[in-house]
Amino acid sequence: MNPAGFSAQARRALAIAKKDIRIYYMKGPVLIFGIFMPVFLFLSFLMGGRGLPLPFLVSGLVGMTLFFTATAVSPAIFPWEGQAKTLERLVSCPVTVGTIVFGDMIASFLFGVGVSLVTVFIGLALGVPLLHGAILLAAIVIASLCFSAVGMLLAVPPTNTPSNIMMLSALVKFPLVFISGIFLPLEQMPPAGLALSVLSPLTYCTDLVRYSFSGDHFFPVWVDFAALVVFSLAFCALTVVLHKKTLPERM
Amino acid sequence: MSVAIRASGLTKVFGKTVAVDHVSFEVREKEIFGFLGPNGAGKTTTTRMLTGVIPPDAGTATILGHDICSRPLQAKQEFGVVPETSNAYTDLSAWQNMMLMAELYGVPRDLAGERASGLLDMVGLLPRKDQKVAAYSKGMKQRLILAMALVHDPRLLFLDEPTGGLDVGSTRMILSLLRDLNRNGTTIFLTTHNMEEANRLCHRVGIIRAGKMVAIDAPERLKAAIGRVHKIEVSFDREVPAGALGRLEGVLGAERTGDKWQLTAENRDAAIRALVAFSREIGAEIITLNTPAPTLDDAFLRLTREEPP
Helix, strand or coil: CCCCCHHHHHHHHHHHHHHHHHHHHCCHHHHHHHHHHHHHHHHHHHCCCCCCCHHHHHHHHHHHHHHHHHCCCHHHHHHHHHHHCHHHHHHHCCCCHHHHHHHHHHHHHHHHHHHHHHHHHHHHHCCCCCCCHHHHHHHHHHHHHHHHHHHHHHCCCCCCCHHHHHHHHHHHHHHHHHCCCCCCCHHHCCHHHHHHHCCCHHHHHHHHHHHHHHCCCCCCHHHHHHHHHHHHHHHHHHHHHHHHHHHHHHC | CCEEEEEEEEEEEECCEEEEEEEEEEEECCCEEEEECCCCCCHHHHHHHHCCCCCCCEEEEEECCEECCCCHHHHHHHEEEECCCCCCCCCCEHHHHHHHHHHHCCCCHHHHHHHHHHHHHHCCCHHHCCCEHHHCCHHHHHHHHHHHHCCCCCCEEEEECCCCCCCHHHHHHHHHHHHHHHHCCCEEEEEECCHHHHHHHCCEEEEEECCEEEEEECHHHHHHHHCCCEEEEEEECCCCCHHHHHCCCCEEEEEEECCEEEEEECCHHHHHHHHHHHHHHHCCCEEEEECCCCCHHHHHHHHHHCCCC
16 A cells, blocks of 8 residues: 555545544534524625615525635634644644645535535525526535635644634635625626625635526626636645645644 | 664754754664653654654654655554644544544554454453543543554554553553563654653663753663762661761762661772671671662763763
């Protein structure tokens, strides 16, 4: 057996993901927070009386849920494990830094996909028609991968104090929600807002989800997918490189 | 005998502090090597470099023929680690922790179950294998960590203070397991503060002070090497004058401790002969006469107090 081989490292990444799901994700508060917060934000905009159509709001709900859930826990795993010294155990095992990062990403990805599918069913239950199911599924999968990488990027600063990372995480995540066409359609955004929105991967995800539910979209579908793929690849590469650099500082 | 660990010029600098300064040594296969040193001497930093947890700033280390910097996965596959701080996942059960380790070391599933059962049985945790580790005592956690480190049947085991803060029962169990493992061919690298443990367990010990290795040898040879001044303990059936004892041939000093006298002597034989002659001369009977050998504690204190060479 070659421990450095791709299949060996892939199996070990899955083991890390399984551990993360058991320890960090399968907890009542995490699951409830993952669904409740986007639902309440959605309800506040639904009842706000701004007359936005339901398919638009449901698209925002799905995009927002995916973004919040895929980035909810992953930024804090490294600091938690650094604090508990379990990270030292992982690092002394025959796994690469990339394997640890991808293991955490897999857990985050699965959590993002699972919880956002719940909100898709909420939308369907509210009577919103699903026009492009395959596009929606593909968008959720690629966007969840992309947001998982965002979550791991937020974990890069070498602190073992989870609250520091959660604060940084909130500072990055909330502004992104407001520039990504979730509460204000991209067509109605001022030019400066639109310029900022193209820098957010959440914009392309929301645009695809909106297309799936209502047929409306701002960017061509292929542009949305291409942007999500490019963001995913760039974030994955960047997070591995940066974690390799900062990991020894956590020990 | 082939080499299990070869450290060459290992160096680690934190800011302006040189934590480990060009440390070089070898550990032979199938030996128990004790790594001793006072607090802050660089023991844990050296162990972390050897186990690939932190990279060295200079120097290299090969573990069972694999360079820990250029082939870390191959090197790590060969050894198990019991770190200084208990670090099993407390939200998982002992069984889940064992299975996680087996997956991380690529142990096939059926073999992993068999080994996990055997190891948990060996450390006395099999009846509580499904309980979350959070509910375990410190001794149980430490025994679990030892079992976790052995799930892939490593040829080399690193242990950092494995019995620190444990009760006598857990300590004895762990030391007995280490002896059994070594008897079956496992090389053991043991970092410890406990001189008695090192003395009883290790074939050779290395002593590190202020980031530098100051001695590497078998415990008995280290003790002999510092035994230039001998101790003699003697007691008489009556009071004897202190000044007279101190002036005996070969005696450097005499100090009363309770009902005994502690003498230091350069020439043990001459001092004992003089003591016997002295007791006859004053008509006193010698009740006890002991010549305690220097302990590893003495060697450790001597070697870690002296100025750097």
